[in-house]
Amino acid sequence: MNDSHFSRTWLRALAAPLPEGLATPLETARFELSAFFPAPEAPEIRLQEDMGESYRIERTEGRPRLIGGRTGVLYGAYALILASAGGCPVPQGTSAPFYPLRVLSCWDNMDGSVERGYSGNSLWFEGGHVRFDKARIRQLGRMLASAGINVVCVNNVNVHFPAQELIGAQLDETAALAAEFRPFGVRLMLSVDFSMPLSCGVGTADPLDENVQRWWSERARRVWEAVPDFAGFMVKADSEHRPGPSAYGRTHAEGANMLARAIAPYGGALIWRAFVYDCMQDWRDTATDRGKAAYELYKPLDGLFDDNVILQVKHGPFDFQVREPVSPLLLGMPRTRLALEVQLAQEYTGQQKDLYAMPPLWREILDTVGKDRIEAFTAVSNLGRDAAWTGHPFAALNLFAFGFYAWDPDSAPERVMRLWARLTYHLKPGEEDTLVSWLLRSRSIYEKYTSNLGLGWMVTPNTHYGPNPWGYEFQSWGTYNRADRNGVGVDRTRAGTDYVSQYPQELKRLYEEPLTCPENLLLFFHRLKYTYVMADGRMLIQRLYDDHFDGCREAEEMAKALLALPLPPEDSEQVEARMRLQLENAREWRDVTNTFFHRLSGIDDARGRKIYE
């Protein structure tokens, strides 16, 4: 772990390796403060149990005083350290997390692979077992705690054999992993297989069956016996061929509540994923709209979930595209506890080769939804065994920033990015501005050269990297652009699939008309002719071409600017290699997409740039 080729991410200033044997967040806090600050400056630290995760920093005559709860002391310690390392004033007053559950969801399989992972294999699974480098897990605990993340769901929501055994025959392995995270205030969560009682001799997984209920209660008892601070279960049910309550004619509320009741005695949370749709849709069927599925399924269940059920909703109605409107479910379940789910793993957004800083995306979502409508914040992890932790060293920003947004959803993108940049690299002010300004633009650039105007989904099937405009067009996944020689886009207004009616009146009115619909969602909500004239006078087809040319050119400028930055050697090689891939990808997207629309429309670029045949 002290290998010099590992990226130190935003913890570059914390040079001291974490020792073994730290037992509590308080001990960790003491170690970190004493290792970072010279003895005379080391803050005084005081535990006040009832403060829980929060902390207060008081400015005394000499050194600051930190008072905090069991984990609050550690968050406070990192707040002091990061402020100091980042050259910021010592924070003062009380800080408490806005969301009590700040969950990192890791799609790690027990064979060591990571579904949609772009940073190497799992940090804790290998060969069907929990296996990890203790020093590396300690460093990870440090990363998570310093960013404020307090729950890690360690296995894939698609529960592949033998991950069921993490609450069964291999529960001791689960406990061993939990013990490593404990000194960092990080609690373990597991994804569970709804049908597990079936393979364990119960003969059914019907949530209304008493034997099933008893089986899960007994299972929960054993789990909390082994891991007393266990956080709860995450469930992907009735989704993409996963088993679920529908097999028994039960509702998702019945399914979720059954599990929730089994874990309620231990204070466990039951996170039920709302990512449910018909993945066997017939492309011929233009009336069915995948975007409507979750709302249609869950809206009638609002108010029927138990108190410890949290319905976890992806930010958009589809699946982590570069641009989607917010999921109407986030706005339509006032009597249900909701978690917002985002994806740090850049499945559709560049796979940690292409730069894509997410805070601007989250800012938009939170502003649209309102931070109070949700009670938990979950992010699909972008971590792996790579030396850089997140593949692209800059992708660590998203992990860091996620923790910050989950702690304080009012965060401003630029402020978080600047703090991350300052902690990670020691750049001159002008250089830091360069880095931050490109990070701020990176999403918009990616959007322009991939699928702009809300189109989405023009990706290579399966891998989800690189362009393939009709790769999913005649498939069963419900993701169509319906392009033809005249126009493109799906009509989701009342005249079309009427998806738009799932929104509250105000948003509905906004999206319903092409003239008021935000341009970046135009083709998400509307089907338009290539000759449609946009607000600035450009034809739609021209805007498609222009964005692709612009996005690619901006990616080139960005690469040039960022590759000129003086980065530490363990990061610079990775950054260079990945940015080269981004440029190849950007050119491929530009040319394929422009060629696609030119073949269909027959309309030439007004500016005479090269569009291939």
Added chain:
Amino acid sequence: MNDSHFSRTWLRALAAPLPEGLATPLETARFELSAFFPAPEAPEIRLQEDMGESYRIERTEGRPRLIGGRTGVLYGAYALILASAGGCPVPQGTSAPFYPLRVLSCWDNMDGSVERGYSGNSLWFEGGHVRFDKARIRQLGRMLASAGINVVCVNNVNVHFPAQELIGAQLDETAALAAEFRPFGVRLMLSVDFSMPLSCGVGTADPLDENVQRWWSERARRVWEAVPDFAGFMVKADSEHRPGPSAYGRTHAEGANMLARAIAPYGGALIWRAFVYDCMQDWRDTATDRGKAAYELYKPLDGLFDDNVILQVKHGPFDFQVREPVSPLLLGMPRTRLALEVQLAQEYTGQQKDLYAMPPLWREILDTVGKDRIEAFTAVSNLGRDAAWTGHPFAALNLFAFGFYAWDPDSAPERVMRLWARLTYHLKPGEEDTLVSWLLRSRSIYEKYTSNLGLGWMVTPNTHYGPNPWGYEFQSWGTYNRADRNGVGVDRTRAGTDYVSQYPQELKRLYEEPLTCPENLLLFFHRLKYTYVMADGRMLIQRLYDDHFDGCREAEEMAKALLALPLPPEDSEQVEARMRLQLENAREWRDVTNTFFHRLSGIDDARGRKIYE
């Protein structure tokens, strides 16, 4: 092996299980004859070593007399048995195989998987080792010998670890497998990894390096010591990322000859595959034509290969599509020994779900090329561990017929099909006619509902099953249809890529002009507008629609007719299941392809049938 659920294929009449301990083809022949014929009718059998693979059947007063070479006696025995079982007159006179090498190339990996296999896992590999059911391998030997196949290349041409060890640490396993096939006159061949000396301490695989040459000579010595009747090596080099001589600046002749010399002392054959092209082509590049690659590479090497090198050429210039012109290489290498390679595994032709009887295809190829131009016939296997051997029970026809064509390339498709049908099923004459007539039409039906007029390649990437018209369009594989709103097809005439100039004058003239070009190759050679008027007065676009509607309707008629046949229970369930999949596939192809062309062309179906949006 005697499980009643195994298909008995065309050996339905051979009820006696083959005993262990048969040592030679003669012993096998004696057993088979005595088990099949009642004692008084059992043919007399006489070995005449110098006859090799050939045999002579003489009609004497009572029972026939069979005189044959070491393996000839076995081929003669099966000829007698199959004739009798098929109700044909006793064959008379001498029979000898036209091609001395009748090779089944099995793309089996040692983990048990089969590349492009649609009949279950490998029959002889499992878990990194040679592992097989002896009784099943004996039955397989019986199948191969009865069809006249005499060489089995047992491992994938893409040599994946640890298949290298089949001529190394695991050579004894190779020998054990060879021993099982020996009583059936079937000799083993192996695919080898051109770079193997590199990983065995030689430090290079340069074919002109003496150490490399010595290494291969020593390796060959060991192989033939372990397997004295070993047939030779098959090599896929410099193709799809496989290592080859180009890494050392050497020609394919230099690479092949080096290996050929190592095995020449043992009479081994070196089969060098000519399937070489740039699989990293830029789709933007319209001048490069993958179809031209093999000819350009090998034509200059004609006459430079050693005597025991056989250049193995796929039947078309691309890759086993439903329709391609014959490879110009087959017509352009007069001073090189050639093998013709076909693919029983229905990678692009329905994956043993869709019915696709191949004899009509081979008839066309052999008639165009001329049987004398080639010296060996190779087929990629369609075998696997499935109870039906070939997935779809009817796909066994292709294995059977391949052996017949390799023995007698003048065979008539209908005759072979009828013999297979008669041996396999005991149908009434009218029913047998039904089966044979649909088998004869099956390729044409598949062609109509998939990609007609020589288009090819509109398949789902990677899986190669089902439609995806632009799935490969913007990829690096060199397989494009270049469709746009006005027309479709690649211009391969002198005005285009000039691929057509690789053909002899007569064929070139034929293909060069749309008016003389066979319609089923029209869009292979020409780029035409959708409004192009075909010979029968229909527009090109209408022909695209018509064929897809017709093909799908014919598939439905075929399914109806074939499902009404009284098949044995162990076959009928499989046939029904697979035909159902074929119908789904045909409808998907029809609708996706028609929608694709309708979206592009905007031209409605003249007959007003349903084309989806």
